[in-house]
Amino acid sequence: MISPTKSKLRLEELHERHPGLTASLGGTFLEAASVCLNRHHGSPVNMRVVCNGSASTQSVVFPKPDGRVLNAWANDIDTTESGAYGVSLAAVEIEEKLVAVRRAETLTGADWYVAPIGTEPSDLENCFRLEVSGVDFGGQSVVDARLRQKIEQTRRGASNLPAIASVVGFKEKAIAIQRVSDEK
Secondary structure, three states: OEEEEEEEEOOOOHHHHOOOOOHHHHHHHHHHHHHHHHOOOOOOEEEEEEEOOEEEEEEEOOOOOOHHHHHHOOOHHHHHHHHHHHHHHHHHHHHHOEEEEEEOOOOOOOOEEEEEOOOOOOOOOOOEEEEEEEEOOOOHHHHHHHHHHHHHHHHHOOOOOOEEEEEEEOOOOEEEEEEEOOOO
16 A cells, blocks of 8 residues: 655654764765765655555655765765665654664674664663665665565574564665564
8 A cells, every 4th residue: 555645754863863873873874875865866766665565655855975975985885784774764763663772783683773762761672673784776676585685684683672674775766664573
């Protein structure tokens, strides 16, 4: 089911809404996402978001990167990963009402811990693990295949917290978000 309304995915000032991010890190994610999106599209761009089977469209406004930003983000792998962090965190904020509260440890099968907006978790009991990936080229089938890989990764993680997998397809203008069950 596609939502008739279009809302805005806010990449700017992520640190003001996500207590697990600093201003510097949020700015890094905005720069990287801008480079990734600018490779294929002009601003603004409408991205199709499929979250747990429900589809919507989100408008994304991003600054056009100048030469200095492009030079700083010349490594495609690092740029796509960091850009995907920013876009995924902004999308999970809108779609799931969850914000980053902490970076996940190695081997948890995830990148971030996210919690409901407005909570100040003193521990992680109300959190979800969020695994993020980005793909720069390919269509929806590439995004879907990567999502399946990320779902399996979260299942293998050394954590008993529930998980969410998210994949950003920059060329495809797609974001796939899926809560992960323990069932195969």
